[in-house]
Amino acid sequence: MGRAPCCDKTAVKKGPWSPEEDAVLKSYIEKHGTGNNWISLPQRIGIKRCGKSCRLRWLNYLRPNLKHGGFTDEEDYIICSLYITIGSRWSIIASQLPGRTDNDIKNYWNTRLKKKLLSKQGKAFHQQLNVKLEHGTTLSSRQDQIPICHDENTKANQTLYDQVLVDPSTTSFTMEEQSMIKNPILESFSWEPNTVLFDIDHHDAAPSSYHHDSSPSLNSMSSSSSSTGINSSLQMSNYSTNQSEQQDMFFMTGFENLQAELFNEIANNDETRAIGLHGNEMLYNNVLDHDISSFIDNYPLYDNE
DNA sequence: AACCGACTCAACCGCCTGCCT
DNA sequence: TAGGCAGGCGGTTGAGTCGGT
Numbered sequence: 001m002g003r004a005p006c007c008d009k010t011a012v013k014k015g016p017w018s019p020e021e022d023a024v025l026k027s028y029i030e031k032h033g034t035g036n037n038w039i040s041l042p043q044r045i046g047i048k049r050c051g052k053s054c055r056l057r058w059l060n061y062l063r064p065n066l067k068h069g070g071f072t073d074e075e076d077y078i079i080c081s082l083y084i085t086i087g088s089r090w091s092i093i094a095s096q097l098p099g100r101t102d103n104d105i106k107n108y109w110n111t112r113l114k115k116k117l118l119s120k121q122g123k124a125f126h127q128q129l130n131v132k133l134e135h136g137t138t139l140s141s142r143q144d145q146i147p148i149c150h151d152e153n154t155k156a157n158q159t160l161y162d163q164v165l166v167d168p169s170t171t172s173f174t175m176e177e178q179s180m181i182k183n184p185i186l187e188s189f190s191w192e193p194n195t196v197l198f199d200i201d202h203h204d205a206a207p208s209s210y211h212h213d214s215s216p217s218l219n220s221m222s223s224s225s226s227s228t229g230i231n232s233s234l235q236m237s238n239y240s241t242n243q244s245e246q247q248d249m250f251f252m253t254g255f256e257n258l259q260a261e262l263f264n265e266i267a268n269n270d271e272t273r274a275i276g277l278h279g280n281e282m283l284y285n286n287v288l289d290h291d292i293s294s295f296i297d298n299y300p301l302y303d304n305e
Numbered sequence: 306a307a308c309c310g311a312c313t314c315a316a317c318c319g320c321c322t323g324c325c326t
Numbered sequence: 327t328a329g330g331c332a333g334g335c336g337g338t339t340g341a342g343t344c345g346g347t
Contacts (some may be wrong), residue, residue: 014316014317015313015315015316015317015341016315016316016341017316018344020325036332036333037333037334038329038332038333039333050317051332051333052317052318052332052333052334053316053317055318055333055334056315056316056317056345058317060315060316062306068314069314088336088337089335089336090335090336091334091336092337102335102336103314103315103316103336104314106336106337107315108314108315110337111312111313111314112312112313119319280340
């Protein structure tokens with residue numbers, strides 16, 4: 001049995017808002033505020049809408065100083081960079097883009113930005129698959145190999161950034177495949193190796209991507225913020241002051257997020273299936289998961305203490 | 306001009322979290 | 327401390343629009 005609905009679904013209007021409804025809601029909130037109770041607000045103002053629907057309409061469309069469409073290159077960069085760092089935390093990403101809503105950013109990412117990036121990566125990946133076919137190998141032929149470089153001497157001299165490109169003899173991805181995933185990230189987002197991204201206030205010592213139950217939040221960009229709410233060379237704070245570790249986290253989380261998306265796309269692509277993956281997307285995704293989880297297990301960057 | 310598939314984005318759904326009693 | 331409730335959030339849907347044939 002599910003939870004009780006927040007309102008009587010049969011008694012409320014659904015679908016697009018009329019200009020009259022917009023006017024009533026906007027006028028009331030501008031004069032009286034929400035009264036800290038969205039659920040009762042529709043009754044107070046006399047419209048047949050669910051309170052949640054009112055809240056969404058206000059936040060995503062009616063409230064002042066909202067921008068719609070026309071994302072700038074700088075906003076693209078911020079969205080992509082934040083997505084790589086923290087994933088689909090749209091409300092946090094939106095908090096760094098004044099005038100943008102989480103819904104807008106989510107739509108923009110899902111319909112445009114992601115495609116732009118994935119098409120870039122996909123092209124490179126297809127090229128590589130063709131090369132592999134010419135040489136008589138396929139990706140799936142290496143499915144049982146254990147990833148991760150185990151050479152302790154090598155490991156000691158590498159940052160995680162380098163380790164993301166691990167020894168092909170011990171990983172299920174070739175160096176070229178790994179580069180093709182990582183490099184477009186750098187090209188697409190104008191990443192400069194010495195640039196440190198984002199002011200993230202972590203409640204614990206570890207990046208959230210390694211411990212999914214933690215809940216980092218972005219600072220409000222107070223002292224170091226530019227007018228857009230984000231600085232081009234922001235400092236990562238609290239859990240680490242070591243720049244190579246910061247880069248490590250950036251690449252590991254970005255690598256994880258985008259690898260997962262890329263390979264899902266590729267695994268579901270008929271053309272790719274036809275030339276090498278034999279429709280075995282589950283197998284391929286399992287290899288990917290194994291790569292990443294083994295990698296994280298073998299190279300913990302931060303102590304939980 | 307009509308059809309159709311792709312794309313966009315506003316809106317909804319349902320789960321999770323935190324506050325209040 | 328537990329339960330109920332509202333707010334907040336991310337994922338998903340579907341109507342409207344656009345562009346190609």
